[in-house]
Amino acid sequence: MDAFSAFVPFLLLFGFSLLGVALGTVTGLVPGFHPNNVAFILLSVSPVILERLRFLTALVPSETLLVLVAATVVAASVAHTFLNFIPAAFVGAPEGETALALLPAHRMLLEGRAYEATVLSATGSFWSVVFSFLLLVPFYFLFSSLNFYETVQSRMLYILVGISALFILTESFSERWEAHWAVLLASAVFLLSGLFGCVVLRMPVPVSPFPLFSSLRSTLLFPALTGLFGLSAVLFSLLYTPEIPEQETEEPAVERDSRTDRTDRxxxxxxxxxxxxxxxxxxxxxxxxxxxxxxxxxPGITSAHATVFAMLARRNRQPEQVITTLSGVNTANAIFCLATLFLISRPRSGATIAISQLLPLPLQHWETAVPPLALLYLLTAVLVASLCSFFITKSAGKQFARAFVKIPYRKMLVGIAVFLFLLVFFFTGVLGLLVLLVGTCIGLVPIYLGVRRSNCMGVILLNVILFYMYFYM
Structure with a gap:
């Protein structure tokens, strides 16, 4: 009985991780779901979940139960980083002259290679998990022994301004505009979304219009991000529906076992x-x-920023490499944000914000080479989610590629748009719908102008820069 009791937390951890994978799979396959929105929704419903799971305190302490719910959030976020590539690849491809601004995944979609792009994305995310775990201990020593973060913190304003400026300047490589026009337009999008963020973050906390769910916690960043990056892409696809060719579903050459070639010397x-x-x-x-x-x-720096800088460092902008790098950055971000939370007690993503509010305070600090028990639980959830999500992504990508040409594309987009509207209204009410509409209008601007949509992350980044400007003054 004692041996079984010792294994109960690990069995529950595995079960909660699988639950997170299931949730992340569903949210990842819904176009327009920003990764932070997944965490915000799970945080909103966490009081209800904890109340329903109170009976498990007979098996594990209440503190462990909180860690298990946090593991669900982590697993869902990791699974989301794997699966969300599929709708990103299959939805939102433009036509005509706007094709000059195609994302790499959309280029491969229009070439009938969307499944290959999905495999590359899953592979990039999986290998990123492997390398990220190898980098965790050096990452710990960098922060704990060299006072690295203290040095960065004292220069944070200049670092953020420099990264933002460099990111905007990389628009000069645009194929659609001359360099100075591309930089000017990207700056305008950054400032416009930043001003939008200034307004949204100062608005009252939204409340669900349904009395039964009025106690759910929410944030107006949910409809803001949904409008900027989700609904805007869906509406653009409705207006400019391209001719999608039949998709190849055989395994990409890079995935085939080299032994299959040995019959032909x-x-x-x-x-x-x-x-x-x-x-x-x-x-x-x-x-x-x-x-x-x-x-x-x-703070405020996104995976898009990191991907652009990684591609500049590698000087390889082939679509296959861009997709692999972006997926690697997204998944590595989920892992290192966890490490950062336990190293400096500062959440840097929606998932870690949710975790910091779920776990009992103060968090156990990561003070030795061996991570604290709560972090080990969460890293285990990352491993379970990564392994499951790799195969789920490949399988779902193949099924989606086979069925895609048979799906009524426009009806699917309308259904997605209605779903996003209902979801925002459910959690944030009429005020959230207003924020969603404004965010959608702003999100359409970079798509029409042919600059990177990631410039819209000014919605958060500009606010962070203004905060540090006030802090240093």
């Missing part, structure tokens, strides 16, 4: 090229993991 060139492609993908995953650390401790 003359095919050594293909095997060599495949080895080189795999090496490039590993390099992209490594660079994504390394630059993903930036997102974890710099």
């Amino acid at each position: 003359t095919d050594r060139t293909n095997r060599t090229n495949r080895t080189e492609e795999r090496a490039e993908l590993v390099k992209s995953a490594v660079s994504g993991s390394a630059f993903g650390t930036l997102v974890s401790f710099l």
Whole structure:
């Protein structure tokens, strides 16, 4: 009985992690769901969840139950970073002249290679987990022994302004505009979304219009991010629906076992090229993991910023490498944000904000090379979610590619838009719908102008910069 009792927390951890994977799979397959929104929703319903799970305190302490719910949030966030590539690849591809501003995944979609893009994304995320875990201990020593964060904190304003300026300047590589026009337009989008964020973050906390759920915690960042990055892309796709070719569903060359070529001894060139492609993908995953650390401790900096800088460092802008790097950054961010929370007690993502509010305070600080027990639980949830999500992403991507040409595309987009409207209204009411509409209008601006939509992250970043300006004054 004692041996069984010792295994109960781990069995529950595995079960809660699988629950998080299921939730992250569902939210990841819904276009327009920003990763932070997943955490905000789970945080909103956490009081109800904890009340329903009170009976488990007979098996584990209440503090462990809080960690298990936090593990669900972590697993959902990690699964979301794997699965959300599928709707991002299949929804939102423009047509005509606007195709000059295509995202790499959309280029591959219009070439009939969306499944290959999905496999590359899953591979990048999976390898990123491996390399991120290898980097965790060096990351700990960097923060704990070298006073690294204290040095960064004292110069945070200049670092954030410098990164923002450099990110905007990279728009000068635009294929649609001359360099000075691209930089000017990107700056305008950044400032416009930043002003929008200034207003939203100073508005009253929204309340659900349904009395039964009025106690749920929410934030207006949910409809703001949904409008900027989700509904805007869906509406644009409704207005400019491209001709989508039939998608290839056979395994990409980089995934095939080289043993299948051994019957043909003359095919050594293909095997060599495949080895080189795999090496490039590993390099992209490594660079994504390394630059993903930036997102974890710099406030307001997103995976898009880290991806652009990683691609500049590698000087390889092929769509395959961009996809692998971006997926690697996204997943590494989820892992290192956890480490940052336990190292400096500052949440840098929606998931860690939720975790910091779920776990009993003060958090156990990471003071030795061995992480604290709560962090080990959460990292285990990351491993479970990553392994499951890798195979789920490949399977779902193949099924989606097969069925995509048979799906009534416009009806699907209308259904997604209605779902997003209802979800925002459910959690934030009429005020949230107003924020959603304004955010959608702003989110359409970079799509029409042909600059990166990630400039809209000024909604958070500009506010962080203004905070540090006030702090230093």
